[in-house]
Amino acid sequence: AQKxxxxxxxxxxxxxEAVTLDCTYDTSDPSYGLFWYKQPSSGEMIFLIYQGSYDxxxxxEGRYSLNFQKARKSANLVISASQLxxxxxxFCAMRIxxxxxxxxxxxxxxxxxxx
Amino acid sequence: xxxxxxxxxYLVKRTGEKVFLxxxxxxxxxxxxxxxxxxxxxxxxxxxxxxxxxxxxxxxxEGYSVSREKKERFSLILxxxxxxxxxxxxxxxxxxxxxxxxxxxxxxxxxxx
Numbered sequence: 001a002q003k004x005x006x007x008x009x010x011x012x013x014x015x016x017e018a019v020t021l022d023c024t025y026d027t028s029d030p031s032y033g034l035f036w037y038k039q040p041s042s043g044e045m046i047f048l049i050y051q052g053s054y055d056x057x058x059x060x061e062g063r064y065s066l067n068f069q070k071a072r073k074s075a076n077l078v079i080s081a082s083q084l085x086x087x088x089x090x091f092c093a094m095r096i097x098x099x100x101x102x103x104x105x106x107x108x109x110x111x112x113x114x115x
Numbered sequence: 116x117x118x119x120x121x122x123x124x125y126l127v128k129r130t131g132e133k134v135f136l137x138x139x140x141x142x143x144x145x146x147x148x149x150x151x152x153x154x155x156x157x158x159x160x161x162x163x164x165x166x167x168x169x170x171x172x173x174x175x176x177e178g179y180s181v182s183r184e185k186k187e188r189f190s191l192i193l194x195x196x197x198x199x200x201x202x203x204x205x206x207x208x209x210x211x212x213x214x215x216x217x218x219x220x221x222x223x224x225x226x227x228x
Contacts, residue, residue, distance in 0.1 A: 009155075033214055045205065045219035052214065091157060101146050101165070101215045102173065107157040 002027040004092050006106035013082045013113055020067070021077040021109045023092035031097035034075040036066065039089040039108075048090075051075060082113045118142070119220035121206055127226045134193040136223050138206030144218075145211050147189035149173075149181060152203040152222070164189055196227045 003026040013019040025034065036048045051059045051066045059066040067076040079086055089110050093103040122137035140147065146165050150158040150173075160173030162181040170181050178200060182190045189208075193200055203224050207217040 004157075006157075035214075035216060037219075043203070043222045043224075045207070045217075047216045047218070050214045050216060093158075095215055101209055101211075102148065102160055102163050103158075103217060104160075105150075105158040107155060 002029070002032075002094055002096055002104050004094050004104055004106035006092055006109050008109045009107075010110045010112070013079075013111065015084060015113055015115055016081055018078060018080045019082055019111065021079070021090050021092075021111065023075045023077065023106060025073050025075060025092075025094050027073075027094065027096060029096045033095040033097075034066070034068070035093040035095070035103065036064070036075075036077045037091045037093065038086075039091065041088070045091070049077070079111075084113050084115070087111060087113045119206060119208055119218050121204075121220040121223050123223050124221060125224050125226075127228065128193075128196050129228055130197060132193075132196050132227075134196050134225065134227075136191040136193075136204055136206075136225070138189045138191070138208075138220055139187050140189075140208040140218070141187065142208065142210070142218070143186065144208035145186070146209045146215075146217075147183065148207040148209075148217060149179075149189065149191045150205045150207065151175070152205055158205065161191065196225075198227050201225060201227045 034051045038046045092106045119140045148163040149161045164183045180192045206220040209217045
């Protein structure tokens with residue numbers, strides 16, 4: 001069975017600093033996808049970034065990058081130049097190819113950006 | 116823009132009531148999903164559907180059922196609500212083409228008293 005682990009329940013970062021949110025995963029399937037979502041206090045889930053298991057390069061989307069280390073089974077999210085609006089809950093998720101496109105989510109990391 | 120809407124943002128029901136949570140998406144997506152979100156547990160999949168009238172159990176289907184009569188609409192049914200079903204319920208949809216990111220509705224916070 002697949003599993004996502006996020007070991008940081010809460011993180012603080014100063015505005016304009018970079019922050020890394022940890023995510024490790026466990027699967028025996030060679031083909032999978034990894035996602036990060038942001039959930040502000042308003043509740044909606046916002047898709048941020050995706051990494052496929054066969055992608056050679058780490059995914060980047062604006063200030064978000066995914067540090068994908070396949071051998072370590074980690075997919076950490078890096079947010080550069082943090083902004084106050086980045087304060088939110090962040091979830092890592094995994095999709096298994098052939099698993100009906102369903103996602104398995106981690107328990108989330110609450111990020112707070114401070115002045 | 117993909118839009119996923121849910122029938123209510125907040126709902127209060129009594130123990131034993133039958134509860135319907137409705138979800139509608141406007142992007143012609145084949146896949147639809149129902150999750151519940153609880154503090155410290157993340158999102159857990161209740162049921163999903165990859166086509167009209169098709170459904171698959173997720174990780175925590177007990178106490179729930181679903182209905183998908185039309186492609187754009189996916190309903191979650193609590194046959195007899197219980198207090199341990201007090202939670203945030205999130206609906207999502209996704210296409211059959213990669214990378215299969217899911218688009219979420221705003222959520223329904225259900226309280227069962």
